[in-house]
Ligand SMILES: Nc1ncnc2c1ncn2[C@@H]1O[C@H](COP(=O)(O)OP(=O)(O)OP(=O)(O)O)[C@@H](O)[C@H]1O
């Protein structure tokens with residue numbers, strides 16, 4: 591059981607910067623999920639921790655040990671790959687025990703540990719089968735079993751669930767969480783699936799272009815995203831962004847864009863800004879009310895217990911120079927089957943739940959800060 595620390599770790603492949611000055615402290619026993627789009631540097635980070643790739647600069651610590659010069663086998667870290675890399679000609683029992691055998695662990699001890707791990711993973715009845723005779727979910731557990739049996743300091747898991755179909759995937763997630771709770775060891779899990787990240791991670795490391803954008807609990811990443819990129823990447827359905835400006839309105843201030851005018855509190859200054867709203871903080875009604883904007887339903891996505899509706903604002907708006915502006919497009923969550931395409935509706939915004947971003951995409955902690963706006 592060991593924590594892992596990255597200090598200003600950078601990895602360059604020729605001119606390509608795969609990992610860009612990443613620093614992070616992963617605590618002992620923590621389940622950390624690295625979340626990022628394809629090519630953001632997730633696998634490269636795991637490979638550097640495992641010692642399969644050497645960083646261009648920076649330092650890696652496993653526990654208190656600086657491991658920069660350690661070979662992979664001396665780091666005692668287990669990596670589970672997306673492909674599982676099981677030996678097809680060996681039984682499940684031999685696949686799991688393989689790493690112990692090459693370390694010359696005694697036969698009886700191998701049997702004991704393989705049985706124990708198989709029990710933990712619920713695959714005892716498959717021990718004498720070959721990998722080809724297993725389901726995807728069972729294969730994934732064998733790969734994990736092979737890692738667990740070695741009793742490593744930490745587990746690195748590179749998209750281990752991505753080969754499973756949606757239904758098994760969800761149960762495999764619950765299973766993996768249970769195993770982590772039982773083993774109480776450090777897990778670093780890579781995915782580009784944000785649902786997976788939210789359900790599994792004690793903390794999420796959100797990456798883009800090799801940079802670590804935010805390292806925080808799932809709740810914080812959702813409620814306090816560091817940037818517009820993080821806000822759009824995390825949370826489903828995706829956040830709605832409106833580019834506009836804050837202007838003085840009566841006694842206070844309001845956010846304005848096209849026909850939309852949302853009074854905002856705690857704002858002390860005007861200026862251009864983007865607001866972000868979760869689709870469930872945008873209300874759709876049949877009747878007009880205070881501050882509502884007329885709109886039309888242009889698309890409906892049935893999600894089961896609720897629908898996501900796609901909207902276009904209806905009111906003709908003139909922009910600068912008297913030119914007509916295109917309608918705003920919005921999305922909102924509504925009760926299942928409440929609306930159809932073509933419905934004329936009214937939209938209201940929960941301004942207290944809006945996030946504010948500046949032109950370069952950084953989130954503004956407070957709209958009242960005069961230094962960050964205008
Ligand atoms: N051995 C290599 N040689 C050259 N470039 C590489 C090498 N390995 C990775 N890269 C580049 O480094 C960047 C990060 O790659 P990495 O595999 O870490 O991304 P990833 O986040 O794991 O992506 P994915 O989700 O597609 O697996 C990519 O642009 C990739 O092309």
Ligand SMILES: [Mg+2]
Nearest residue numbers: 632633634748
């Ligand atoms: Mg990868």
